[in-house]
Amino acid sequence: MIRIAKARPSWCHLPFNQPLGFGLQRSLLIAALVTCSSQALAAGDDREALLKRIVELEAKISRMDSIERRLRELETTAVLSDPETYVSKVEIFVDDDGVEHPTKQPGSHSVVTYQRERVYRRQTINEKIEDALSGDASSRVQVGVDAAITMQYANQQDGDGGDADGEFYQLASMDLYFTAELAKNTIFYADIVGLSGTTPGSEIGGLTDINGYTARLRENDDQLNDLSLREAWLQTQLFDQQLSLTIGRIDLTSFFDGNAVANDETSQFLSDALVNNPMLGLSENGAGMAGVYDPKNGFTVKLGYQQSDSTATNLSDSLFQMAEVGYQFNPFGTGVGNYRAWYRSNNNDNGGSLSGYGLSLDQKVSAGITVFGRYGEAETLAGDDDEFFSGGVQFSDGFGFNPNDVWGLGFANTVLGNDDEETLFEGYYTMSLAERLALSFHLTYIEEEPDGADDFSYLVPGFRLQASY
Amino acid sequence: MFSNKRFVRQLQAVFIGLLATVSLNAQEIKIADPASVVVIVNRDSNDISFMDIKSHKIVGKVFLGNNVNPHMAMMSSDGRWVVTGGTRANKAYIIDVATLTLKKEIAVGFAPEHLAFSPDGRYYYQGNPDGDSISVIDMVSMSVIKTIEGLAEPLNITFTPDGSKAYVANYGSHWVGVIDVSRHELLKKIHVGSAPALAALDPERYLGGIKGVSNVSISNDGRYLYAADGDLGIVTVIDSREDKVIKKIQVGADPWRAYMSHDGRYAVTANNGDETISIIDTQVNEVVATLEAGPEMMGINFAADKAFVISSTTGFLYVYDMKSLKAAGRIKIGHVQIETSTTDTADAKLYLASSTDNSVYIIDAKTEKVERVANVGLYPWGTHILDSKDNYCH
Structure with a gap:
């Protein structure tokens, strides 16, 4: 997350203090900043055109915000984006002091243990339902x-x-x-x-x-x-x-x-x-x-x-x-x-x-x-x-x-x-x-x-x- | 007009900039030889790992973003790029191999999975099975230049050796799409086979879901294509010169796909319906052996005159002697779920992704000794080696 808090010309009405999570939005803002700065430094006599351009950019940014919001909504309703948690079997190596190592170390011995892992696997609702049903079926007669x-x-x-x-x-x-x-x-x-x-x-x-x-x-x-x-x-x-x-x-x-x-x-x-x-x-x-x-x-x-x-x-x-x-x-x-x-x-x-x-x-x-x-x-x-x-x-x-x-x-x-x-x-x-x-x-x-x-x-x-x- | 002083200052600045860039790049080179690494796709940690073939150490990882869930990776023929489709991000990702940096994210169709490069490396075809389309990415501009629509769950793409045509396996239908690569257009649909006349008595089987063509495998000379159809239990042989079906070969039930032996002599299907493999002699296009195998087979690799069949949920590799065409035992990997594998270019070792224990298993094809490389990433889904003859995905 980036926050831009630099001093700017009073006529440059960009949303500098808003959090920017969208890559394209950030690029456009930077481009707008560059444009604003260069043009402000260049002359200052074309303020009206600049203001018009900035208003257009603001409208586009607003639209992107809206799209980003809708995308998030879609992700959370149509697909499951919560981090997935499952337990996996892992092999670790434990030394004489009881310290775990991911690889074989001198004096360590192999131990199989179980560990919870949290992953970002996005699954559709259908996939979730299928997993649940197959898991249930496998435990039945x-x-x-x-x-x-x-x-x-x-x-x-x-x-x-x-x-x-x-x-x-x-x-x-x-x-x-x-x-x-x-x-x-x-x-x-x-x-x-x-x-x-x-x-x-x-x-x-x-x-x-x-x-x-x-x-x-x-x-x-x-x-x-x-x-x-x-x-x-x-x-x-x-x-x-x-x-x-x-x-x-x-x-x-x-x-x-x-x-x-x-x-x-x-x-x-x-x-x-x-x-x-x-x-x-x-x-x-x-x-x-x-x-x-x-x-x-x-x-x-x-x-x-x-x-x-x-x-x-x-x-x-x-x-x-x-x-x-x-x-x-x-x-x-x-x-x-x-x-x-x-x-x-x-x-x-x-x-x-x-x-x-x-x-x-x-x-x-x-x-x-x-x-x-x-x-x-x-x-x-x-x-x-x-x-x-x-x-x-x-x-x-x-x-x-x-x-x-x-x-x-x-x-x-x-x-x-x-x-x-x-x-x-x-x-x-x-x-x-x-x-x-x-x-x-x-x-x-x-x-x-x-x-x-x-x-x-x-x-x-x-x-x-x-x-x- | 520039003054001399100003011009010299600018030239100095450019020179210093170039030096700085060169110096920075020299520091960032992490993989000098793209053929020296195994590319590992980690579905749950959302990254691509690069493992040194000699030392078996992970030399680097490229994180793609949360919830990307990459599916398959492939290296361009010049070894400069690795591309992957992020199934849950609807994006394609291009990674610079030398510096292990993410070069570009490109929005593509819905649920991108399997992909292919044109032989000259110019085009990267990204299949979007849930979107019934292929996104054509120009590797020069690194942008989508066309989306080929009208497909039915395009699962795999196969280019002819001359790069003039690409064949698209449609798992949601019983036809193979022929793409004119010069125009990136669907030229024709080749019908691989029909449901039997009695299919009307079995609506649940034929209407409840479809298991069509998952892959089109090509002979070494590029002349013939082998398309296995799951519902029909056949492998259809297509002449690529005329794009015409020349034979339909009955194999076991629910063949997943045909895998070509490296010498091109045999096409082997993994028949998940009856847990067998069918070995087709490509010289006569007939099944010469049907052998018992395991359940849920995900892939077949060839090395040391053997075929290694991956039975995903059992954790076994079933081994077959390709000279005598008989079973040659099986290798137990463990109580794990194994996915897909690549073979090195020497046909000596297999690099098998094992999803549930976050490992890659290295199998010596000759001695059948197994070595585990743990913690390669979360839920490794597939592996890839430049110029390997067994680069495939599920």
Whole structure:
């Protein structure tokens, strides 16, 4: 702030004693002063013209004052100009005398402390409101909903008198998710699933579920009207977030046997044989723990265990253990590929354990085409191993009617140790109707070859309407 | 008519004045080599810091004024000036690098953010996203000579190497503006893509807000432009000779922008919608790799045959091997919010602004060792090095 208090000619009516906070105003005043002084010194006989000029300058200065005032008003009403105050974490260095230093000094040690800072950050009212809302939202429990309706029709192709022939099936599924951040890098998650209706699998009687929504949840095949806790766990991330530990009621298939294009019944294939490897041998979710080490360099290592039988009276009698290594790379520059190998072991009723192993891969062969495959074997009490393989292809990124549409073709073959065999083909097309709404059309062919009984097959067309919010 | 005596006296006065000026300037030179410093934009302390690249010491700061909130800074190609837009002051600021003095404040449009110099350094285009305009500042007269209107949230400006045209990314629309630099006029609008036919079923997504084109990235030879569109999830390739769309490449969801690798071989998009990056081979204009990344990615730097992706809120840099096109780990900076980074001209070190702890982190691209330079200013928002190939802002 500048105040000018020099003596001046009596005819020079400039507001010398007013505070001058406006840069341009000050410049003009100085210019006026110079003009006044030089002209007063020069002659003095042109006083009338000078006075007129000064009056004009005064009017301009007055107008600038008015503009400055309006600007201030605008700043304080339309935007928030108050100094912003926030607390920041700072690292300081404290010496033996307890004196703080901003940088490392001899004999000092590092201390992390917190400090209030006052800054001149001008924010609009909208920004303020957005900050407040996002801060509020992050401290709340987040809720998500996935709802799906599947409608399927079974038409028997081979064999006679199947219960499912000519029948329609409808299943409504709803997942309610809860997520809360409990601490830094620690979350709680719960998933409650409600199922109502029927699926063809209950009457076809195949080796795998023809509708993956009911996998690892179904308790009886006839009629579903259940509300179940699918998952409820705590997850924390350690060692620079390279190791994540999840403990609680978990679905181990969410952590193991992943696949980029054949691992999600809500957006990809509907048949469970094209969602997970049946050789995993997991019939239901249970209490357990999963650890995932992911240094983000392509390698992943996973270890986990889970209670495999909810009727068991202790964990030791129903212990399902699993390990997996995964590697992501770009072979020959063809595209990104994910390759996984897993091994599992679980207790059995005889007190021994049965093991299995499997592979899962997905490989991009171009920007919008990804091929996938799975293979697995599992020991059985009968003697011969169960065996499974599957494969297929997914098309995306412009291979459909709309840019976000996805479609795929897949097959799966399951052969049990007792020579029962199932072969399944599925094709689907998923249309992305809106960001949170997708409609899929599915056509599945399933052929069952039970040992010692007649073969039969079904063609199962259907659709899936999936909403996520 | 001047008498000889009077003329000599005046000459003496001029000579003494010149001497005094030269002497004063010599004393005030604070940065002799503009390539020796990192320019740091401090949003909350409203100043621009200059850090010596070798010693990592702050050699000076230029205060712009309270509530200025500078957003991005750039040095002129001759290293003489640093310019910045004061988002909350609606002004552009020109700083004399040698003396670290504020040379000029110029009133521009509403909420100035990102900016660019013409290759010859004559014009400074200041984008005013909230005012839907670009203020054209002549660096000779240091004044606004024209305001280019009719844009839609102009977020970034890219000049062609010959300086004849500038391309304006409009985040509030799905087109790229072509500016005739000789006349500073909007020549044409290049439509980068259309919403899918089913968009009518999703009014909340397409009408609730728009994530259009945030930047137009240019190939090293200036022939092709890569414009990522957030809503459409595509990168549109434009031939700059004809200003014609030649290809639309589907990438991940909500790509922020395409970042060009220094050898020009790849354009990499940070897809914040699905937390991936898409690597586009610019020789065939196809996505050759889609790799997992982190949330809220703010920038990508290239050095030592690696790409470093800034995940702002997680405090991680995700690292990718650009030879094998695979993930190569990540670097933890800390529980801080990291913003944007510049790379030195040797492609050896990154200078990363970390807003919440008022620091700049120096990352050795080869060894991935991290060094912290604290107290560079309040809320450092971005960094800049003369002639760096990674000079960008949010």
